[in-house]
Amino acid sequence: xxxxxxxxxxxxxxxxxxxxxxxxxxxxxxxxxxxxxxxxxxxxxxxxxxxxxxxxxxxxxxxxxxxxxxxxxxxxxxxxxxxxxxxxxxxxxxxxxxxxxxxxxxxxxxxxxxxxxxxxxxxxxxxxxxxxxxxxxxxxxxxxxxxxxxxxxxxxxxxxxxxxxxxxxxxxxxxxxxxxxxxxxxxxxxxxxxxxxxxxxxxxxxxxxxxxxxxxxxxxxxxxxxxxxxxxxxxxxxxxxxxxxxxxxxxxxxxxxxxxxxxxxxxxxxxxxxxxxxxxxxxxxxxxxxxxxxxxxxxxxxxxxxxxxxxxxxxxxxxxxxxxxxxxxxxxxxxxxxxxxxxxxxxxxxxxxxxxxxxxxxxxxxxxxxxxxxxxxxxxxxxxxxxxxxxxxxxxxxxxxxxxx
Amino acid sequence: xxxxxxxxxxxxxxxxxxxxxxxxxxxxxxxxxxxxxxxxxxxxxxxxxxxxxxxxxxxxxxxxxxxxxxxxxxxxxxxxxxxxxxxxxxxxxxxxxxxxxxxxxxxxxxxxxxxxxxxxxxxxxxxxxxxxxxxxxxxxxxxxxxxxxxxxxxxxxxxxxxxxxxxxxxxxxxxxxxxxxxxxxxxxxxxxxxxxxxxxxxxxxxxxxxxxxxxxxxxxxxxxxxxxxxxxxxxxxxxxxxxxxxxxxxxxxxxxxxxxxxxxxxxxxxxxxxxxxxxxxxxxxxxxxxxxxxxxxxxxxxxxxxxxxxxxxxxxxxxxxxxxxxxxxxxxxxxxxxxxxxxxxxxxxxxxxxxxxxxxxxxxxxxxxxxxxxxxxxxxxxxxxxxxxxxxxxxxxxxxxxxxx
Numbered sequence: 001x002x003x004x005x006x007x008x009x010x011x012x013x014x015x016x017x018x019x020x021x022x023x024x025x026x027x028x029x030x031x032x033x034x035x036x037x038x039x040x041x042x043x044x045x046x047x048x049x050x051x052x053x054x055x056x057x058x059x060x061x062x063x064x065x066x067x068x069x070x071x072x073x074x075x076x077x078x079x080x081x082x083x084x085x086x087x088x089x090x091x092x093x094x095x096x097x098x099x100x101x102x103x104x105x106x107x108x109x110x111x112x113x114x115x116x117x118x119x120x121x122x123x124x125x126x127x128x129x130x131x132x133x134x135x136x137x138x139x140x141x142x143x144x145x146x147x148x149x150x151x152x153x154x155x156x157x158x159x160x161x162x163x164x165x166x167x168x169x170x171x172x173x174x175x176x177x178x179x180x181x182x183x184x185x186x187x188x189x190x191x192x193x194x195x196x197x198x199x200x201x202x203x204x205x206x207x208x209x210x211x212x213x214x215x216x217x218x219x220x221x222x223x224x225x226x227x228x229x230x231x232x233x234x235x236x237x238x239x240x241x242x243x244x245x246x247x248x249x250x251x252x253x254x255x256x257x258x259x260x261x262x263x264x265x266x267x268x269x270x271x272x273x274x275x276x277x278x279x280x281x282x283x284x285x286x287x288x289x290x291x292x293x294x295x296x297x298x299x300x301x302x303x304x305x306x307x308x309x310x311x312x313x314x315x316x317x318x319x320x321x322x323x324x325x326x327x328x329x330x331x332x333x334x335x336x337x338x339x340x341x342x343x344x345x346x347x348x349x350x351x352x353x354x355x356x357x358x359x360x361x362x363x364x365x366x367x368x369x370x371x372x373x374x375x376x377x378x379x380x381x382x383x384x385x386x387x388x389x390x391x392x393x394x395x396x397x398x399x400x401x402x403x404x405x
Numbered sequence: 406x407x408x409x410x411x412x413x414x415x416x417x418x419x420x421x422x423x424x425x426x427x428x429x430x431x432x433x434x435x436x437x438x439x440x441x442x443x444x445x446x447x448x449x450x451x452x453x454x455x456x457x458x459x460x461x462x463x464x465x466x467x468x469x470x471x472x473x474x475x476x477x478x479x480x481x482x483x484x485x486x487x488x489x490x491x492x493x494x495x496x497x498x499x500x501x502x503x504x505x506x507x508x509x510x511x512x513x514x515x516x517x518x519x520x521x522x523x524x525x526x527x528x529x530x531x532x533x534x535x536x537x538x539x540x541x542x543x544x545x546x547x548x549x550x551x552x553x554x555x556x557x558x559x560x561x562x563x564x565x566x567x568x569x570x571x572x573x574x575x576x577x578x579x580x581x582x583x584x585x586x587x588x589x590x591x592x593x594x595x596x597x598x599x600x601x602x603x604x605x606x607x608x609x610x611x612x613x614x615x616x617x618x619x620x621x622x623x624x625x626x627x628x629x630x631x632x633x634x635x636x637x638x639x640x641x642x643x644x645x646x647x648x649x650x651x652x653x654x655x656x657x658x659x660x661x662x663x664x665x666x667x668x669x670x671x672x673x674x675x676x677x678x679x680x681x682x683x684x685x686x687x688x689x690x691x692x693x694x695x696x697x698x699x700x701x702x703x704x705x706x707x708x709x710x711x712x713x714x715x716x717x718x719x720x721x722x723x724x725x726x727x728x729x730x731x732x733x734x735x736x737x738x739x740x741x742x743x744x745x746x747x748x749x750x751x752x753x754x755x756x757x758x759x760x761x762x763x764x765x766x767x768x769x770x771x772x773x774x775x776x777x778x779x780x781x782x783x784x785x786x787x788x789x790x791x792x793x794x795x796x797x798x799x800x801x802x803x804x805x806x807x808x809x810x
Contacts, residue, residue, distance in 0.1 A: 084672040085625070127674045190630030209629070211675055220490070220784040223664035223687045224614070225595030225756030228654050230780065235665055236651050242644035249633050259628035260640055261675045263668065267489040269532045270616055270666045270685040271757075272783045280675040282628045351630030352676075375635065378677045379625040 001108055001401065003393045008100040009386055015041060015080070015096060016088035025380025026088050030081035030123035031059070031162035038080040039168060042095060042120060049103055051118060055170025058135040058148060059122040059163045062172075065102055067115040067404065072178035074112070074404040075363075076101065076396065077119030078186060079355065083127040087382020093370070094185045095120055097393040101400055112404035114180045121355045122163070129159045131211065131319045136355035138174045140362050145174060179363035181330050181403045184356040185396050186367060187384055191375030192348060199391035201348035201369030202335045205325040206357050207255075208291045212281040213318055214241065214302060218311035220267060220275025232310045234277040235265055240305035245281055245298065252294050256285040257351065284351055288322050324357045330366030330403070337398035343391045352377075368395050406513055406806065408798045413505040414791055420446060420485070420501060421493035430785025431493050435486035435528035436464070436567035443485040444525065444573060447500060451523060454508055460575025463540040463553060464527040464568045467577075470507055472520035472809065477583035479517070479809040480768075481506065481801065482524030483591060484760065488532040492787020498775070499590040500525055502798040506805055517809035519585045526760045527568070534564045536616065536724040541760035543579045545767050550579060584768035586735050586808045589761040590801050591772060592789055596780030597753060604796035606753035606774030607740045610730040611762050612660075613696045617686040618723055619646065619707060623716035625672060625680025637715045639682040640670055645710035650686055650703065657699050661690040662756065691754055693727050729762045735771030735808070742803035748796045757782075773800050 018038045019028030028034040043061060046053050051063030064073060078094025098118045105116065126132025129151040137143035149160035163169040188194075193201050218234035242260045249256035262280040283294045295317055306313040331347075338345040348369055359365045370392035373383040423443045424433030433439040448466060451458050456468030469478060483499025503523045510521065526544075531537025534556040542548035554565035568574040593599075598606050623637035647665045654661035667685040688699045700722055711718040736752075743750040753774055764770045775797040778788040 083674055083677055125674075126676065127672075130675070132676065188630065189627045190632070191635070207629070219781070221781055222594045222757055222783040223666050224612070224662065224689055224758065225593065225782075226662065226780060227595070228651075228662055230596065233651070233664075235647055235668060239644040239647035242640055243648070246633075246638070246641050257628065257631065257633055259638075259676075259678055261628050261670075261677050261679060262673050263640060263670045263679075264673070265666075265668045267491075267532075267783075268667050268669070269488055269530075270535070270687050271531065271537065271664075272488055272666050273664055274666060274668075275784065282675050284629055352627055353629065375631060376624070376626055377630075378627040378672075379680065 001104060001397060003100045003104045003397055005386065005390045007103065008096060008393060011096045011099065012093065015092050019082065021085055021380055023380045026082045026086050027084050028082040029084065029128040030125065031159065031166055035081050036166035039120065042080060045099060046118060049099065049106060054172050055168055056172040056174040057145060057170055058138050058174040059168040059170065060135050060139065060174060061120040063118040065105065065116045067113050068111050069113050071114045072180045073115040073117040074180045074400060075117045075119050076183045076400065077121065078184050079121045079124035081123055081125050083125050083378045085380055086378050087380060089187045089382050089384050090377050091124060093187060093384065093389065097185045097396050100393055101397040104397055114404040116400060116404055124355055128153045132353055133355050133358055136358035139176065140358035141176055142358060142361065176362040181364040182356060182359035183396060183399055184354055184367045185392050186354055186369060187372045187377055188369040189352050189372050189377035193369060193371035194373060194375065196346060198344040198346050199370065199388040200338045200343050200345040200395050202331060202338060202345055203326060203350050203367035203369055204331055204347050205323060206350040206353060207284045207286045208288045208323045209321050209353050210283045210291050210295055210317060211319040212298065213316045214279050214281060215314045216277045216306065216311045218275055218309065221273045223271045223273055226273060231273055233273050234311055235274040237305040237309040237311050238263060238277040238279055240308065241302055244301035248294050248297050251297065253285055253287065253290045256290055256294060258283045258294060286323060286349055321353065321357060324360050326360060326366045327364035330364050333399045333402050334366050334368055334395065337395045337402065341394055341398060343395060368392055406509060406802060408505045408509045408802055410791065410795045412508065413501060413798060416501045416504065417498065420497050424487065426490055426785055428785045431487045431491050432489050433487040434489065434533040435530065436564065436571055440486050441571035447485060447525060450504060454504065454511060456523065459577050460573055461577040461579040462550060462575055463543050463579040464573040464575060465540050465544065465579060466525040468523040470510065470521045472518050473516050474518045476519045477585045478520040478522040479585040479805060480522045480524050481588045481805065482526065483589050484526045484529035486528055486530050488530050488783045490785055491783050492785060494592045494787050494789050495782050496529060498592060498789065498794065502590045502801050505798055506802040509802055519809040521805060521809055529760055533558045537758055538760050538763055541763035544581065545763035546581055547763060547766065581767040586769040587761060587764040588735065588801060588804055589759055589772045590797050591759055591774060592777045592782055593774040594757050594777050594782035598774060598776035599778060599780065601751060603749040603751050604775065604793040605743045605748050605750040605800050607736060607743060607750055608731060608755050608772035608774055609736055609752050610728060611755040611758060612689045612691045613693045613728045614726050614758050615688045615696050615700055615722060616724040617703065618721045619684050619686060620719045621682045621711065621716045623680055623714065626678045628676040628678055631678060636678055638678050639716055640679040642710040642714040642716050643668060643682040643684055645713065646707055649706035653699050653702050656702065658690055658692065658695045661695055661699060663688045663699060689756055691728060726758065726762060729765050731765060731771045732769035735769050738804045738807045739771050739773055739800065742800045742807065746799055746803060748800060773797055
């Protein structure tokens with residue numbers, strides 16, 4: 001059994017037009033009008049494929065294809081939200097490959113013992129509402145529904161109000177439930193598969209991730225008549241931390257990454273000494289103890305920077321997930337499927353978080369990676385060749401046939 | 406002859422309520438609804454004081470009190486726009502002290518040979534539209550009217566469209582014209598007057614100022630799976646420049662100041678390596694040649710930071726004004742007035758730009774400073790004691806009586 005490459009390619013193109021940027025990327029932040037249109041389009045396709053569609057209280061969308069027995073469903077899915085000026089593969093590719101697998105089952109009039117469910121998770125990226133993967137986090141019981149509802153975007157708009165506004169505040173409880181297995185196909189977002197000429201990554205798990213929020217409060221003042229000797233400049237302290245964060249991985253371990261991705265300056269005008277900076281620090285490593293060491297170094301670095309500039313600070317380590325090993329049964333099934341299809345593959349670890357991370361807490365979980373050209377993602381240049389996508393989607397289909405029986 | 410302290414205090418309080426922040430500061434950006442209401446209020450007071458009000462093509466407002474002879478007017482003024490979360494003294498104090506001086510002339514039925522004109526200049530701060538002092542710049546013939554009209558705020562809105570929207574796109578040409586002298590009372594925005602216990606600064610001139618805009622373009626990528634070795638992070642390059650700018654004054658001269666006040670990161674989310682940073686650099690020194698040296702150092706610093714991180718850059722030195730010495734006749738008149746009133750004063754140089762800077766190009770110009778508590782301005786804590794304001798306003802009144810005869 002093989003998926004229909006042309007049909008899949010067509011769906012990727014069509015869904016990619018919703019929120020498309022002038023340079024061929026995608027800006028489709030969670031629960032915006034663009035996200036709503038992408039959801040509507042996907043739901044229409046689900047219904048056309050005969051799926052029974054439901055929406056839960058976090059706006060997660062499920063489309064179920066009945067099995068021959070009353071068993072827990074085999075679930076496949078990903079997300080359709082994007083980062084700002086992101087690409088057309090992160091998230092939506094996993095949704096559309098899963099949809100294509102189901103369409104193929106329909107073509108072949110194949111029956112599975114377990115039902116097969118296509119899932120679209122809300123706000124995976126965390127670009128608009130923090131933390132990321134908030135909706136699978138609620139489903140796994142790791143984030144309280146109320147906290148998720150009260151997450152606010154930069155303009156102070158609440159997640160729950162946006163869910164309601166776009167018509168995706170569903171009535172189904174968002175709680176753990178029996179699931180045969182959860183499978184997510186996703187782009188690698190790193191350079192390894194492409195460097196080695198492989199089409200599929202058999203994902204063994206996800207690295208540990210820690211997010212911190214740092215606020216420096218100095219003294220806002222006029223940039224002209226304020227002598228250098230009396231300044232307490234929040235941006236100068238922030239610059240020290242940016243530099244130090246860049247240097248942390250070399251001090252801790254070769255697989256660690258550390259990033260300042262967000263930095264907001266107040267009042268942010270040319271002729272005022274910045275009184276306040278809010279910035280993010282993202283730390284990842286395969287080993288939990290390395291993340292702990294890095295956060296300890298960060299604490300010291302921030303303290304030193306604040307003391308040196310005479311500013312105050314608040315440092316919150318507000319989100320942290322340990323390494324997530326995937327289920328041996330699912331990892332094994334992915335590897336067997338790739339082998340049986342003759343696809344070039346390797347075992348790999350994910351440096352990025354995915355909804356699969358939370359799903360692993362409630363059911364056997366695994367992921368399939370396909371290559372990212374130049375290792376790039378979260379940008380308009382994000383790209384995966386159609387040959388690799390086809391191999392990935394067929395692998396997904398065959399894992400599904402294996403695990404849903 | 407003395408001004409009416411109570412009346413002046415009342416006007417300061419009343420105008421300060423338009424755009425007031427919860428902490429008692431002011432957010433009244435140029436040509437916003439708040440600016441319009443502050444203009445409307447001031448125009449109403451001008452008319453109540455019997456002034457003939459006109460508006461020019463840059464939205465500058467003039468209120469004229471007739472003189473006994475057909476001579477060029479003695480002009481006093483300042484601005485009513487503010488920076489974001491700024492204070493209630495920067496700008497509006499100069500306008501209201503000038504208004505109070507005119508009200509006092511009315512009380513005393515005093516006649517002056519020269520007409521006396523109160524001026525309010527558009528967009529002095531440069532917080533919304535760049536460059537700062539754009540409207541006095543047009544009036545002095547230093548900025549083309551068309552360039553000023555096409556200045557855009559962060560949302561891409563043009564200055565001319567906002568002038569029209571708030572009803573202050575006047576018909577009078579905004580060009581140099583005969584003026585007896587221009588006088589501006591303003592807060593010092595530095596610590597010197599307060600440190601020395603003086604109420605009035607006799608301003609001898611304004612330091613040289615240079616504004617630069619710097620853009621780093623790196624490679625936007627996912628913060629997780631992108632190894633440190635391949636990163637080209639725009640924020641890391643920006644941090645190097647922030648640090649280097651802080652160090653430039655110590656290398657050039659004891660009176661130099663250098664500031665990174667604005668820094669915008671793209672895409673500015675926790676889990677993306679920043680692909681782009683746009684930042685400002687503000688350099689000031691009493692000596693022109695020191696500014697030139699500092700910009701040379703900046704060029705080198707930016708080049709090194711870009712090379713070190715493997716990012717590209719664009720550095721524009723887009724605005725520069727030489728030191729502005731004020732007119733000896735006006736400076737002398739300010740000093741005589743302070744002396745004759747028994748006010749404690751000192752001669753002083755302004756580290757901040759003012760509309761007086763451009764006015765000095767078309768007529769004899771001078772300024773009067775009053776103290777800033779803790780030297781602070783462009784912040785909500787901005788404050789000047791009423792005793793000092795009274796001394797400053799009386800000094801202004803007496804300079805006016807001197808020069809308008």
